[in-house]
Amino acid sequence: DSGVTQTPKHLITATGQRVTLRCSPRSGDLSVYWYQQSLDQGLQFLIQYYNGEERAKGNILERFSAQQFPDLHSELNLSSLELGDSALYFCASSVEGEGGQNEQFFGPGTRLTVL
Amino acid sequence: LAKTTQPISMDSYEGQEVNITCSHNNIATNDYITWYQQFPSQGPRFIIQGYKTKVTNEVASLFIPADRKSSTLSLPRVSLSDTAVYYCLVGYNTDKLIFGTGTRLQVFP
Numbered sequence: 001d002s003g004v005t006q007t008p009k010h011l012i013t014a015t016g017q018r019v020t021l022r023c024s025p026r027s028g029d030l031s032v033y034w035y036q037q038s039l040d041q042g043l044q045f046l047i048q049y050y051n052g053e054e055r056a057k058g059n060i061l062e063r064f065s066a067q068q069f070p071d072l073h074s075e076l077n078l079s080s081l082e083l084g085d086s087a088l089y090f091c092a093s094s095v096e097g098e099g100g101q102n103e104q105f106f107g108p109g110t111r112l113t114v115l
Numbered sequence: 116l117a118k119t120t121q122p123i124s125m126d127s128y129e130g131q132e133v134n135i136t137c138s139h140n141n142i143a144t145n146d147y148i149t150w151y152q153q154f155p156s157q158g159p160r161f162i163i164q165g166y167k168t169k170v171t172n173e174v175a176s177l178f179i180p181a182d183r184k185s186s187t188l189s190l191p192r193v194s195l196s197d198t199a200v201y202y203c204l205v206g207y208n209t210d211k212l213i214f215g216t217g218t219r220l221q222v223f224p
Contacts, residue, residue: 002158002160004158033209035214042214042215042216042217043153043159043202043214044214045209045210045212045213045214048209048210055209056208056209056210057210058209058210088156090158090159092158092159097209098207098208098209099206099208099209099210099212100146100147100149100204100205100206100207100208100209100211100212101147101207103149103161103164104151104159104161105161106157106158106159106160107158108157108158109156109157109158111156
């Protein structure tokens with residue numbers, strides 16, 4: 001158990017819909033990262049927040065957005081969903097802000113299926 | 116971006132030592148080298164991190180030559196439970212990290 005929690009575990013929805021994925025980082029970790037993993041794309045970095053502020057941005061679509069709240073939990077919002085958005089979405093956390101220097105602790109993931 | 120190249124897959128038998136090499140020719144001065152392990156449908160798990168020379172922890176060793184253009188993850192005496200995908204990451208800033216496709220290690224009895 002990494003100490004990072006993600007809800008829900010599974011999500012099934014239809015194209016065009018909007019969903020929100022939630023992540024609670026390990027106690028004391030200020031950084032939260034979001035990743036998308038699909039079969040054909042591998043693990044793709046989406047976005048990082050550090051102590052409430054956006055820190056780094058990866059290949060995140062404009063239809064996707066995220067935020068980190070004062071209690072440090074984070075939410076990833078996916079809208080106008082398409083079939084290709086079906087994937088595993090992982091959240092990770094670390095103590096400090098540099099993802100390359102710090103050990104990232106990954107949550108169990110949310111499996112999103114878009115029908 | 117520090118592009119990494121690692122073998123797509125490797126096979127081994129229980130009890131053997133496994134060495135997975137990652138090539139990263141354009142590594143930058145402040146880049147760290149980090150290895151993660153991932154089991155199916157689970158999030159990656161940190162194995163080891165290094166900057167130069169050799170690092171050892173309770174599960175693995177990481178060998179980094181002086182030019183830092185490659186690195187080798189060494190898993191001593193693997194077991195069936197080490198069957199997983201292993202990712203080599205090189206970078207410092209988050210947005211420069213690329214997980215890539217990793218190395219799929221299959222351990223046979």
